[in-house]
Amino acid sequence: MTERDPRQEMESRQGLVFPSPKRTLVLFGRAFALRCPHCGKGPVLQHWLKMRVKCGTCGLRLARGEHDSFVGSALMLFILAGFFTYGVLLVALLATDETPWTLLENGLPLALLVAVPLFFPFAKLLWLAFDLLLRPVSEEELEWHRSARTEFDTERDAR
Numbered sequence: 001m002t003e004r005d006p007r008q009e010m011e012s013r014q015g016l017v018f019p020s021p022k023r024t025l026v027l028f029g030r031a032f033a034l035r036c037p038h039c040g041k042g043p044v045l046q047h048w049l050k051m052r053v054k055c056g057t058c059g060l061r062l063a064r065g066e067h068d069s070f071v072g073s074a075l076m077l078f079i080l081a082g083f084f085t086y087g088v089l090l091v092a093l094l095a096t097d098e099t100p101w102t103l104l105e106n107g108l109p110l111a112l113l114v115a116v117p118l119f120f121p122f123a124k125l126l127w128l129a130f131d132l133l134l135r136p137v138s139e140e141e142l143e144w145h146r147s148a149r150t151e152f153d154t155e156r157d158a159r
Contacts, residue, residue: 019133027129034121036060037129038137044125049117051124059146062124064131072131077123081115 027037035042039058046052054061063069088111092100137145 031125031129072127080119084115
C-alpha cells in the first residue's frame, strides 16, 4: 500500500450497491443517535456545532475525505429544517380556530433559525449515512481514513 498525502481526497473504488432495508435502518438509526454510521460508536462530535475529523473508534473521516461533502449535508439540513418548520406550521394551524398570520409571519422564521443549529449534527451524519449506504467503505479506504494525523480539523499538521 502506498503512502498517501492525508490532505488529498480519497477516490472511492467501491461501486454503487443496492442497499437492503435493514442496512438502511441501521445506518440512519446510528446517524439519528449521533453515532458514527459506519461503526455505531463514536465519538463524532467535538461540540454541538463542530464535528470531529474522524470517528473516535473506527477512524472513518466524517467528511469521507471529499471536499464537497458539505453540499450534501447542507441539503439534509434544509430538508430537516423544512420539515420542522412545516410541523410548527401544522401545529399552529391545528391549535387555533383562525389562521394566526402575525404569529406565522414572525414565528416561522424564528422556528427556522432554531432548526438550523438544532439539526446541524444530524444533517452531517445523515449525509454520511446516505453516502455509506450507496458506497460502503472498503478496507483500503478505511486504512486511508485512519491515516489522518489530527483528530480535529482545527489542528494543524506539524509539517
